[in-house]
Amino acid sequence: MFTRKGDQGDTDTGLRERVGKDSPLIDVEGTVDELNSFIGMAYVKTGWEDIRNDLNTIQIDVFTLGEHITAKGTRRRMTGERTEWLEERIRTYRTELGPLRLFVVPGGSEQSASLHIARTVCRRLERIIVRASRELEINQEILTYMNRLSSLLFFLANVSNKRQGITERIWDIRPRS
Numbered sequence: 001m002f003t004r005k006g007d008q009g010d011t012d013t014g015l016r017e018r019v020g021k022d023s024p025l026i027d028v029e030g031t032v033d034e035l036n037s038f039i040g041m042a043y044v045k046t047g048w049e050d051i052r053n054d055l056n057t058i059q060i061d062v063f064t065l066g067e068h069i070t071a072k073g074t075r076r077r078m079t080g081e082r083t084e085w086l087e088e089r090i091r092t093y094r095t096e097l098g099p100l101r102l103f104v105v106p107g108g109s110e111q112s113a114s115l116h117i118a119r120t121v122c123r124r125l126e127r128i129i130v131r132a133s134r135e136l137e138i139n140q141e142i143l144t145y146m147n148r149l150s151s152l153l154f155f156l157a158n159v160s161n162k163r164q165g166i167t168e169r170i171w172d173i174r175p176r177s
Helices: 024-045 049-070 080-097 110-132 140-163
Strands: 010-012 018-020
Touching: 024 049, 024 110, 049 080, 049 140, 080 140, 110 140
Parallel strands: none
Antiparallel strands: 010 018
């Protein structure tokens, strides 16, 4: 299907307003879609039902987050309850993981690597939303949710390796001599 309406570099927003495809709103919308796609890839690569259930829930949240921004909060909205859910899941996986070591080198397993990719796209989306918030009204709950989501994706990646018996590679922060 094609309408030719976007051939000149414009597109419709969630509220049917015409904006340039280079607008901050469309940058957010496109990166929301990209994040959701990478989470979907992680979902199909993950064999653990609890992680699959969490990724499924996250995908629904990410759609809601995108709609909250593009429809300016006139439809579905992100709430603090969604961030609280993320925090509960982080605590659960942190307990399973044990002591946390920073500067994990992404990889280990295909499942973990796919979750790390989703995490980095999540971080990029967070930066894009912050930049867009200089021109658009962005609810603080969205920024808080994004920050927690990247943390949860980090824990999911590390738990995935642990469940497979794969030791994380840690980047040595000491300078080489």
